[in-house]
Amino acid sequence: MDMSNEPRALAVISNHKQLALQGCHELEDFCEVSSIEIERGLTRALPASAAASLLIQTKADHRLNYNLAKLRELNPKLPIFLVSAVVTIPLMHQCLRQKVSECYVWPFSAATKQDLIEQLRLTKVNCVEEDKLALFSEITANEINNGPFNRLLGLIEDSYQCNTSLKQLAPKIHLSPSRLSHMFKDLCGIGFSQYIMCRRLEQSEQLLNEGLTNVTQVAYQLGFANVSHFCRSFKRHFGITPTAFLNGERSDNPSETFQRYSRLRLELLPWSANDTLSNSSEKAG
Numbered sequence: 001m002d003m004s005n006e007p008r009a010l011a012v013i014s015n016h017k018q019l020a021l022q023g024c025h026e027l028e029d030f031c032e033v034s035s036i037e038i039e040r041g042l043t044r045a046l047p048a049s050a051a052a053s054l055l056i057q058t059k060a061d062h063r064l065n066y067n068l069a070k071l072r073e074l075n076p077k078l079p080i081f082l083v084s085a086v087v088t089i090p091l092m093h094q095c096l097r098q099k100v101s102e103c104y105v106w107p108f109s110a111a112t113k114q115d116l117i118e119q120l121r122l123t124k125v126n127c128v129e130e131d132k133l134a135l136f137s138e139i140t141a142n143e144i145n146n147g148p149f150n151r152l153l154g155l156i157e158d159s160y161q162c163n164t165s166l167k168q169l170a171p172k173i174h175l176s177p178s179r180l181s182h183m184f185k186d187l188c189g190i191g192f193s194q195y196i197m198c199r200r201l202e203q204s205e206q207l208l209n210e211g212l213t214n215v216t217q218v219a220y221q222l223g224f225a226n227v228s229h230f231c232r233s234f235k236r237h238f239g240i241t242p243t244a245f246l247n248g249e250r251s252d253n254p255s256e257t258f259q260r261y262s263r264l265r266l267e268l269l270p271w272s273a274n275d276t277l278s279n280s281s282e283k284a285g
Helices: 019-028 060-073 089-097 110-120 130-145 145-159 166-173 177-188 192-210 214-221 227-239 242-246 254-268 275-284
Strands: 009-014 033-037 050-057 080-082 102-105
Touching: 009 019, 009 102, 019 033, 019 050, 019 110, 033 192, 050 060, 060 080, 060 089, 080 110, 089 102, 102 110, 102 254, 110 177, 145 166, 145 177, 145 192, 166 177, 177 192, 192 227, 192 242, 192 254, 214 227, 214 242, 227 254
Parallel strands: 009 033, 009 050, 050 080, 080 102
Antiparallel strands: none
């Protein structure tokens, strides 16, 4: 039998069934996919129909290291792509050892998804034609820079310091809150509330850096419920307190969410990037 004409799929692998299915859903419009759940770890080689593999795990722990090493051991010549909610230096070393083709942050942003598909086109995975992928890229850019999504970004810039919600903003752009929420997550890779929080924290860095106001004033100016909420959020995302920031300390390890936000603002929303964001992006690596 001539095997050259048989379908060649991307094996989407995860120790959580829902994650594997979600990964397939994200990519099924762009390439042929198959879902593989490995709840107890990888124990055998992938099906012969697999032309590449995509391992999705939410934690960079010993289980991920084991699955990655086992995936390479059982499939020595297969291209491997990794998706993790947290990308650490030890994980990158492991990726190098196991000859991982590329490592991405989960959940996918539109730009990440496009890059992955372009990488898969270099393998034997059946992917959409290049002109259709280019159309997807154009549509994504148009959705961000035009239409309701662009109007939403403008509304956010006008109201992120207030206790605004998608339910309040949706009628202004004639979309349901549910539709708007899904569209935001699909295009940005982070949720609406995460974006609002990161936008406030970005602005708080600028205000604190200017030294013209104190922590309490910044907290209430940016719409935090109280000073404690602001301080907890600042430390969770930057690893230091606002007071430490005022005293000259700087974070070199912002949260994964803030790193995704920074990449989003710089890569997809260049019109909104400012000097503060550039500084935050440099800290994000």
